[in-house]
Amino acid sequence: MHDLVTLGPWLRRFLSEHIVTERNLARNTRSSYRDTFSLLLPFISRKLRKPVDRLAVRDLSTQHVLQFLAHLEEDRGCSARTRNQRLAAIRAFARFIGSRDPAHIEWCGHIRAIASKKSMQQPVGWLARPEMEAMLAVPDRKTPRGRDEYALLLFLYNTGARVSEATQLKVRDLQLEHGNRGHDLVTLHGKGGKTRQCPLWPETKAVLAQRVLGRAAENAVFVSRLGTPFTRFGVYRLIERCAARVPALAGRTITPHVIRHTTACHLVLAGVDINTVRAWLGHVSISTTNIYAEIDITLKAQAVALCEVGQPQLGRSWKNDKDLMAFLKSL
Template identity: 40%
Template structure:
């Protein structure tokens, strides 16, 4: 009797029973894992010369995972961060398999031992206040689309929200009464409250007056009333940045994305002397180390710190080690 292939059932149980029901993972995590497994299974099927439906658990060896990660980084042009996200999705599945199929534990351990690749940590690209002002001046606020874009970009800068956090915003999450604030749902379903400038609250209120939305409907929508996508926002922002470069030429050398406004918020809060623990709560960081990264990024803060340090006084006499002629002569012979 031929034993049925357990892999499809394990995959179904992983997504529906473990990831959704037991872990209560967000829709973004589920979609990320789904995309990883789509790519991985196609990669394995092509290398094995078989259809995806015929793949077994034994086909998913550690060597195949390593080959897929190399393919994802070098041939598909993904970043090291993307490569590590793919590995996390695959590891998660095999951690689950180890609890369901003890006979596959050796294979699961081999895959779990594939190391995460370290990537160089670069300074975050943030915007100066003048650059933010130049970008915010670009949308044509006489049109509904321009009003929406101006309100969205202003909200990103005010709240430091991630782009998806902003796009998920509903009117019921906003308090328009003074003092204004907004409730955001971030990574790991963590909720946080961010203050709103009166100007930002007015922009959001006017947008709702011109384009009414139900309390539980998303605020930022396209011309068809459908929620905006992150890729759509990036496309619009690129056009505004190109136009703003005529006012702020430094924008030509920067790769500006919606996340750049989050970086700008953090750096400008640091410049204003706000405590990093407050900034961590403001941005929804889990670790204070993440917030401290912005404290290192601000050149103006470094310059102010340097100005508080006295310049060392110089004397006319050379250092003591330079006064020893015999020592210098000996060093010259080396």
């Protein structure tokens, strides 16, 4: 009975069993949930002046959760999106307890009733083609380190891969020896255990083939100057350093996700349909990809021109289209 009241055993089951085995959540999601409670429990412990290991489930009250969310925004400087992300983890934990112990159903309902905070959709940051080409020109390709950095930047631009997908890429995930018989491909392991394949440009294939020559299938594709696999922090630092060397990007924050947006935007501007872009980026819902349909004023101007008042209508009326009428009558 004591274990049903104490917070610790519930949290241990939630983090080590439920989200791993039952939900099979992505590694980054599990880390986010862990970080949420690493911040939340000490916060409540200080409020109640009670050791963390003695906290009860009901100590995680609505009032304390709201105070914690306010602390994230006001004291830690987190955005509304981060606040909502932490709240989602707390709600999932409450749902886990409420579904297994009827005595906590009321408490669960109160926690899950805490509303998410509305956040403004940030405009998509991306690079024009000359800016992206300037970024690619920064690494010194006369040195081994410069060639490694160039290969990583080119790969991110080619595939629109997430940072985790690039850092976890193994040599076995590359299919580079197809020549004229097929496409050179890379298999990316994305969020939620999903995989997708992306074609590689000949230039990308050439530089990657040089980088992985002689490596075992289980080795990482992208390695740092120390010979260890690139980390998320290492990729961020690389892109920051390259962006700082491009005068046109002065004052702008360039991250790996900006490179991912750049890939999507350039695909849209090249006339690739939005569903293909969705599959390219590994989005589950096309609604996530629709933000790229509004990226460029040129596309909007073209759309306005199609419905401009006073413009002559092109094409024949369907009534005069004999081929169409014959087709309809044949059905």
